[in-house]
Amino acid sequence: MKQSKTLIPTMREVPADAEVKSHQLLxxxxxIRQNASGVYSYLPLGKKMLRKVEDIVREEMDNAGAVELLMxxxxxxxxxxxxxxxxxxxxxxxxxxxxxxxxxxxxxxxxEVITALVxxxxxxxxxxxxxxxxxxxxxxxxxxxxxxxxxxxxFVMKDAYSFHSSQESLDEVYDRLxxxxxxxxxxxxxxxxxxxxxxxxxxxxxxxxxxxxSDIGEDTIAYSDTSSYAANVEMAPVVTVYEKSTDAQKPxxxxxxxxxxxxxxxxxLLNVPAEQCIKTLVFKADDExxxxxxxxxxxxxDIKLKNLLNAGTVEMAAEQEASxxxxxxxxxxxxxxxxxxxxxxxxxxxxxIANIVCGANEDGWHYVxxxxxxxxxxxxYADLRFILEGDPSPDGHGTIQFAKGIEVGHIFKLGTRYxxxxxxxxxxxxxxxxxxxxxxYGIGVSRIVAAIxxxxxxxxxxxxxxxxxxxxxxxxxxxxxEESQMAAADxxxxxxxxxxxxxxxxxxxxxxxVKFADSxxxxxxxxxxxxxxxxxxxxxxxxxxxxxVVEATIENVVNVIR
Ligand code: ATP
Ligand code: MG
Ligand code: MG
Ligand code: MG
Numbered sequence: 001m002k003q004s005k006t007l008i009p010t011m012r013e014v015p016a017d018a019e020v021k022s023h024q025l026l027x028x029x030x031x032i033r034q035n036a037s038g039v040y041s042y043l044p045l046g047k048k049m050l051r052k053v054e055d056i057v058r059e060e061m062d063n064a065g066a067v068e069l070l071m072x073x074x075x076x077x078x079x080x081x082x083x084x085x086x087x088x089x090x091x092x093x094x095x096x097x098x099x100x101x102x103x104x105x106x107x108x109x110x111x112e113v114i115t116a117l118v119x120x121x122x123x124x125x126x127x128x129x130x131x132x133x134x135x136x137x138x139x140x141x142x143x144x145x146x147x148x149x150x151x152x153x154x155f156v157m158k159d160a161y162s163f164h165s166s167q168e169s170l171d172e173v174y175d176r177l178x179x180x181x182x183x184x185x186x187x188x189x190x191x192x193x194x195x196x197x198x199x200x201x202x203x204x205x206x207x208x209x210x211x212x213x214s215d216i217g218e219d220t221i222a223y224s225d226t227s228s229y230a231a232n233v234e235m236a237p238v239v240t241v242y243e244k245s246t247d248a249q250k251p252x253x254x255x256x257x258x259x260x261x262x263x264x265x266x267x268x269l270l271n272v273p274a275e276q277c278i279k280t281l282v283f284k285a286d287d288e289x290x291x292x293x294x295x296x297x298x299x300x301x302d303i304k305l306k307n308l309l310n311a312g313t314v315e316m317a318a319e320q321e322a323s324x325x326x327x328x329x330x331x332x333x334x335x336x337x338x339x340x341x342x343x344x345x346x347x348x349x350x351x352x353i354a355n356i357v358c359g360a361n362e363d364g365w366h367y368v369x370x371x372x373x374x375x376x377x378x379x380x381y382a383d384l385r386f387i388l389e390g391d392p393s394p395d396g397h398g399t400i401q402f403a404k405g406i407e408v409g410h411i412f413k414l415g416t417r418y419x420x421x422x423x424x425x426x427x428x429x430x431x432x433x434x435x436x437x438x439x440x441y442g443i444g445v446s447r448i449v450a451a452i453x454x455x456x457x458x459x460x461x462x463x464x465x466x467x468x469x470x471x472x473x474x475x476x477x478x479x480x481x482e483e484s485q486m487a488a489a490d491x492x493x494x495x496x497x498x499x500x501x502x503x504x505x506x507x508x509x510x511x512x513x514v515k516f517a518d519s520x521x522x523x524x525x526x527x528x529x530x531x532x533x534x535x536x537x538x539x540x541x542x543x544x545x546x547x548x549v550v551e552a553t554i555e556n557v558v559n560v561i562r
Contacts, residue, residue, distance in 0.1 A: 001044070001471070001503070001504050001505070002505050002507045003504060003505060003506045003507055003508050004507045004508050006044050007030070007043055007044055008029075008030040008043065008044065008045055008518075008522070009030045009033075009043070010028060010029055010030045010518050010521055010522070011027065011028045011030070012028075012517075013028075014028065015027045015028070018148065019146070019147065020147045020148070020150070020216045020454065021216075021453070021454055021457055022147070022148060022149070022150070022450045022451070022453035022454035022457075023147050023148030023149070023150070023450070025453060025457055025461060025462055025521070026046065026148055026149065026449075026450070026453055027148070028461070028521060029045065029461055029462060029521045029522050029523070030043055030045060030522075031043055031045045031046035031049065031453075031470075032046045032148065032149065034148075036153075037145050037153065038142055038145025038146075038151065038152045038153030038154065039152065039153055039154045040148070040149065040152060040154075045470045045522065046449070048470035048471070049449045049452075049453075049468070049469075049470055050156060050445065050446060050449055052468050052469070052470075053188065053445050053448045053449055053452075053468070054135050054156075054158075054445055056184055056187050056188060056468070057135065057158045057184055057443055057445060058135070060180040060181075060183045060184045060187075061133050061158070061160065061177075061180060063180065064131075064176045064177055064179070064180040065131060065173075065176065066131040066132065066133045066160050066162075066177070066180075067130075067131065067132055067133070068132075068133055068134060068135070069132050069133070069134055070134050070136060071107070071110050071113045071114060071117070071134055071136070072107070072113065073106055073107045073136065073137055073138075073139065074104055074106065074107075075104060075105050075106070075107050075110075075112065075113055076102070076103075076104060077095070077102070077103035077104060077105060079112035079113060079116055079422075080093075080105055080112055082112065082116075082421060082422050083111065083112050083115070083418055083421045083422055084421060085112070086105075089108065091141055091143075092108060092140045092141050092142065092143075093105050093106075093108050093140075093141070094106040094108070094139045094140070094141050094153075106139035107136070107138055107139060108138055108139055108140045109138065109157075109159065109440075109442075110134070110136075110159055110161070111161065111414070111418050111438075111440060112418070112422070114132065114161045115161075115418045115419060115422045115424050115438070116422060116424075118130065118132075118161075118163050118424055118436070119419075119422060119423060119424035119425070119436075122163065122426060122436075123426055123427060124426055124427050125165040125426055125427065125428050125429060125434075127426075128163055128164055128165045128169070128426060128436070129162060129163060129164045129165070129169045129170075129173055130162065130163045131160060131161070131162040131163075131173055131177075132160065132161055132162075133158060133159065133160035133161070133441075134158070134159060134160075135156065135157070135158045135445060136156070136157065136159070137154055137155070137156055137157075138154070138155055138156070138157045138159075139153065139154055140153060140155075141153055147216065147450065148450055149446045149447060149449055149450035149453075150216075150406065150447055150450045150451070150454075151218075151447075152446065155444065155445075155446045155447065156444075156445040156446040157442055157443065157444055157445060157446075158442065158443040158445050159440065159441070159442045159443075160177065160440065160441040160442075161438060161439070161440050161441070162174075162177075162438065162439040162440075162441070163419075163424075163436045163437070163438055164436065164437040164438070164439075165426060165428060165434065165436070165437070166437065167437060169437070170413055170437050170438075170439050171413075173439060174411065174413055174439050177411055177439075177441050178194065178208065178411060181194075181210055181409050181411065181441070181443065182194065182210075184409075184443065185210055185212070185408060185409070185448075187467065187468075188448055188451075188452055188468055189452065189455065189456065189465045189467070189468060190212045190408070190448070190451055190452065190455065191212060191213050191455070192210050192211060192212045192213065192408065193210075193211050193213065193221065193223055193230045193405070194208045194209070194210050194211075194230065195208065195209050195210075195211050195221050195223070195230040195231050195232050195405070196208060196230065196231045196232070197209040197231075197232045197410065206412070206413040207410070207411065207412045207413065208410070208411050209232055209405075209407050209409065209410050210407070210408050210409035210410070210411075210443075211230075211232070211405030211406065211407055211408070212405060212406040212408050212451045212455075213403050213404070213405055214404060214405065214406050214451070214454055214455070215404055216404065216406070216454065217403075217404035217405040217406040217407075218404075218406070218407075219232055219404070219405045219406070219407055220232075220402055220403070220404060220405070221402070221403055221404075221405045222389075222400050222401070222402055223400070223401055223403065224393035224395065224397055224398035224399065224400060224401070225398045225399060225401055226393075226397050226398030227393055227395050227396075227397030227398050228395075229393045229394060229395045229397065229398075232405075249371075250355060250369040251369060252367055252368075252369050252370055252371075252375055253367065253368050253369055254360055254365055254366075254367055255270065255365070255366055255367070255368055256364060256365060257269050257270065257364060257365060257366045258364045259364065260364070260366070263277045263279060266357060266366055267357070270357060270366070270368060272357055272368070275353075276353060276355065276356055276357055277356070277357040277358075278293050278294060278346075278350050278356050278357070278358050279293070279294050280292070280293055280294075280358065280359055281294060281316070282316070282317040283314050283315065283316060283317060284313075284314070284315050284316070284317040284321070285313070285314045289317055289321070290314075290344075290345060291344045291345075292344075292345055292346075293344065293345070293346040293350045293358065293372065293376070294346075294350060344376050346372050346376065350372055354371050354372075355368070355369045355370070355371065356370045356371075356372065357370065358370045389401055389402050406447070406451050406454075407444070407447075408443065408444050408447055408448050408451055409441075409442060409443045409444070410441075410442045411439070411440070411441040411442075412439065412440050412441070413439050414438040414439055414440055415437060415438065416435040416436070416437060416438070417438070418438055419435040419436040419437070419438055420435045424436045452464075452465075452468060456523075457523070460517075460520035460521065461520045461521035461522065461523045462521070462522060462523025463523050463525075463544050463545050464523050464524060464525055464544075465525070466525050469523075469524055469525055470504070470522075470524070471502045471503060471504040471524050472496075472501040472502045472503065472524065472525060472526060473496055473501050473502070473503045473504070473524060473525075473526045473527070473528055473561065474503075474504050474506065474519050474522065474524040474526070474527045474528070475489055475492055475493060475496065475503050475504065475505040475506070475527075475528045475530075476489075476505075476506045476515055476516075476519060476527060476528070476529045476530065477489035477505075477506070477507065477530045477534075478512045478515070478529060478530065478531040478532075479512070479531075480507055480508070480509050481509070482534070484530075484534045484535040485530045485531065485534040486507075486530075487534075488530040488534040488537075488539055488554055489505060489507070489530045489534075491554055492528060492530070492539070492554060492557055493505050495557070495558055496528075496557070496558060496561075499558045499562065501558075501561065504522070504524060506518070506519065520544070523544055524544060525543070525544055525545065526541065526542070526543060526544065526561055527541070527542040527544060528540070528541055528542075528557060528561075529541075529542065533551070534554075537553050537554050537555075538551050538552070538553055538554070539551070539552060539553075539554060539557060540552075541557065541560055541561065
């Protein structure tokens with residue numbers, strides 16, 4: 001490709017709103033341009049990188065036996081209503097109406113579309129297993145789009161879905177795709193770990209995230225230095241540690257908090273930090289009620305609780321049930337006077353702050369100075385534990401370290417969650433109707449481009465690795481008005497390409513300084529410069545990574561590079 005004929009708008013200045021290296025350099029080197037918050041154009045170089053990652057992903061998916069298709073980004077609301085996610089997905093789902101006022105979503109993910117498709121087309125166990133994937137644009141109205149391509153509102157994902165007639169078959173495909181994912185990230189040159197994205201109490205076999213270790217990662221992973229143990233801390237039991245207050249022995253005091261409904265309103269009324277106000281959640285676990293005391297910003301979900309309690313069924317208790325049991329209006333549960341058949345568990349963050357504010361189980365009242373150990377009869381659960389740096393690893397090998405990670409992939413055994421809700425069934429060997437067993441597997445293709453960009457750069461710009469670069473060679477005639485230099489460049493442009501290398505040729509009538517600075521910024525692995533010695537048939541070959549320079553005759557350039 002000739003630079004005079006393409007669009008590579010480089011910039012010298014660091015864009016003010018770009019916080020991380022990859023975002024800055026992708027803008028500066030002319031790979032991307034922002035359109036709206038979290039929405040980008042991939043310029044020719046950016047598009048090349050996207051394509052390179054896609055090619056690797058395709059190859060590995062195909063090798064693993066998955067088959068590519070393409071589904072619509074525009075999805076009928078009806079499908080999402082069938083699965084129940086029209087209600088539960090929340091504001092991240094971009095919704096719109098057509099001219100007839102019919103509701104649609106822009107695909108944030110495709111479980112609904114593919115489950116409906118396979119439900120309609122596959123009826124017999126003989127057609128299973130089936131693994132389908134696509135590479136496509138996804139839309140998510142992220143609360144905080146940031147870091148350029150790392151968290152976009154419109155981004156490219158590879159998503160795959162598998163359908164099975166047995167758990168063993170799902171396990172097999174899951175393992176195969178686990179390997180395929182590892183190959184993808186290895187080939188992209190990324191330093192990654194597969195982590196269990198689950199509390200681990202279920203063995204962590206049902207979902208894994210692939211995390212690229214990076215200081216700018218938004219996830220924290222806990223891993224062992226000498227074993228394969230690694231978990232997403234977000235999913236592990238709470239890890240935040242607070243200093244215990246020194247005046248922990250203040251007496252419990254009931255205070256009036258008229259009209260306060262949210263943690264924020266209680267906090268501002270009482271003039272205490274919101275972190276000190278705890279949330280009480282009532283769950284029903286089999287035949288008992290469980291009250292969970294949780295820090296306001298911690299999400300205690302069904303799965304986590306199920307793990308903690310080792311319970312078969314865990315569901316939010318009905319308000320009715322709770323209020324009957326506690327003989328008071330539902331809303332908050334104070335530390336005093338709870339019946340003995342109620343179990344209380346407190347997350348670790350709550351246990352470690354002494355003077356917390358909690359509900360008084362009475363509208364308009366709260367307790368201050370509550371002390372979990374003193375005022376609650378807290379039930380101890382084996383799995384409700386801290387994971388801290390320096391702890392022994394749960395698998396008994398090595399000690400725990402923390403690192404920041406960028407989630408580049410996520411695989412999940414869905415089971416029959418979607419097939420049951422959407423009636424995707426097949427006939428088994430005995431002619432009986434069974435729900436299909438499913439798995440889903442995502443890779444952030446555009447996020448990988450940013451993750452690679454984040455990793456491979458120096459103070460001058462990108463330093464792309466040889467197997468994942470927009471072009472292999474940057475060919476630079478220093479002075480395009482000099483005939484011998486242009487002739488050498490033209491000859492090399494052809495011979496390099498004939499040898500199978502991709503070439504970007506800077507045929508612009510720019511000053512040498514500009515060309516070299518742009519070349520460093522763009523960061524192709526090899527630079528071939530036709531300068532003064534071109535008239536003697538000699539050019540210079542420079543390795544971007546090491547800065548090593550050698551001279552070669554024009555005829556010999558391909559041999560030297562290869
Ligand atoms: P995150 O935790 O970063 O929000 P997620 O868990 O919501 O990601 P998944 O639903 O697991 O994402 O989607 C599969 C993959 O798609 C992720 O592993 C990630 O690589 C990529 N991805 C998700 N959201 C974005 C985004 N906003 N921009 C770019 N890539 C994304
Ligand atoms: Mg997300
Ligand atoms: Mg995630
Ligand atoms: Mg995920």
